[in-house]
Amino acid sequence: EILMTQSPATLSVSPGEKATLSCRASQSVSTNVAWYHQRPGQVPRLLIYGASTRDTGIPARFSGSGSGTEFTFTISSLQAEDFGVYYCQQYNTWPPVFTFGQGTKLEI
Amino acid sequence: QVQLQGSGPGLVKPSETLALTCSVSGGSISRYYWNLIRQSPGKGLEWIGNVYYTGSTKYNPSLKSRVTISVDPSKNQFYLKLTSVTAADTAVYYCARGGMVEAVQVFDIWGQGTLVTVS
Numbered sequence: 001e002i003l004m005t006q007s008p009a010t011l012s013v014s015p016g017e018k019a020t021l022s023c024r025a026s027q028s029v030s031t032n033v034a035w036y037h038q039r040p041g042q043v044p045r046l047l048i049y050g051a052s053t054r055d056t057g058i059p060a061r062f063s064g065s066g067s068g069t070e071f072t073f074t075i076s077s078l079q080a081e082d083f084g085v086y087y088c089q090q091y092n093t094w095p096p097v098f099t100f101g102q103g104t105k106l107e108i
Numbered sequence: 109q110v111q112l113q114g115s116g117p118g119l120v121k122p123s124e125t126l127a128l129t130c131s132v133s134g135g136s137i138s139r140y141y142w143n144l145i146r147q148s149p150g151k152g153l154e155w156i157g158n159v160y161y162t163g164s165t166k167y168n169p170s171l172k173s174r175v176t177i178s179v180d181p182s183k184n185q186f187y188l189k190l191t192s193v194t195a196a197d198t199a200v201y202y203c204a205r206g207g208m209v210e211a212v213q214v215f216d217i218w219g220q221g222t223l224v225t226v227s
Contacts, residue, residue: 001169034214043202043218044153055216087153091213096166098213100153 002026004088006101013078013108021104023071023088031067032092038103039084047086048073075106083108110135112203112219120197120226126190128222130203137161137179141206141213142186144177147221148199158206158213159186166210193226200224 003026013019023033031051036044046055048064051071061076075082088101116128130142144156157167159177167175171190179186190197200221206213 032212036215043221044215045218046214046216049214089153089214091211094211096158096211096213097168098155100155102152 001097002029002090002093002099004090004099004101006086006088006104008104009102010105010107013106015078015080015108017078019075019078019082019106021073021086021106023066023073023101025069025071025090028068029090029092032090033064033066033071034089034091035062035064035073036087036089037082037084038087039081042084044087078106078108080108082106110205110217112205112217114201114203114219114222116201116222116224118223118225120193120224122194122226123192126188126193126197126201126224126226128188128201128203128224130186130188130219132184132186132205137181137184137186139208141208141210142179143204143206143213143215144188145202145204145215146197146199147202148196150196151199154199156188156190156201160210164210195226198224198226 005024033051035048038044052064085103113131138161141158143158159179174191176189203219204215205217
């Protein structure tokens with residue numbers, strides 16, 4: 001099973017600042033990584049897939065990069081509604097076993 | 109707009125079977141893979157498995173011996189059965205739409221989640 005390790009566990013950032021989150025895969029997953037955002041009491045929301053492609057309706061302040069085992073997710077200018085937990089997910093294995101990182105909690 | 113609604117008992121006794129129904133509205137169940145994902149404080153987000161409208165399934169090996177996922181296209185529903193549950197199966201269970209390609213599963217639509225407690 002491919003393990004996805006996210007860092008930091010918690011990140012405190014002020015509104016308007018930039019936030020950078022990392023995700024490391026235990027083996028290469030090419031660019032088959034997605035990022036999700038979950039606010040307390042809500043369901044996860046898909047933000048990024050293919051490591052860098054924003055899902056429909058996702059604002060341009062959210063971006064992703066990376067390939068192989070190292071991935072970065074960036075929010076260029078934080079807004080209050082961006083607080084919550086961000087998860088990375090890989091979808092590169094066959095037979096499929098889709099795995100998530102443990103999450104990074106973003107505190108505004 | 110496609111929506112997912114999960115339903116099932118919120119409380120299951122140890123050693124019994126957890127059963128969950130996921131209903132798809134606003135679109136057809138065809139052409140996509142439909143997934144079950146759970147979230148617990150101890151293990152975070154865990155993919156359980158998925159089903160295609162043809163009935164083809166894939167399961168997480170860690171749960172494969174206890175999991176059955178099935179589909180009824182005529183009702184636009186898919187189903188989870190998890191047998192021999194223990195306290196470790198206590199979690200919020202999500203229905204989620206995956207992709208149209210079996211190996212490319214990102215989850216773009218999620219149901220509201222069903223909290224299942226094993227006690």
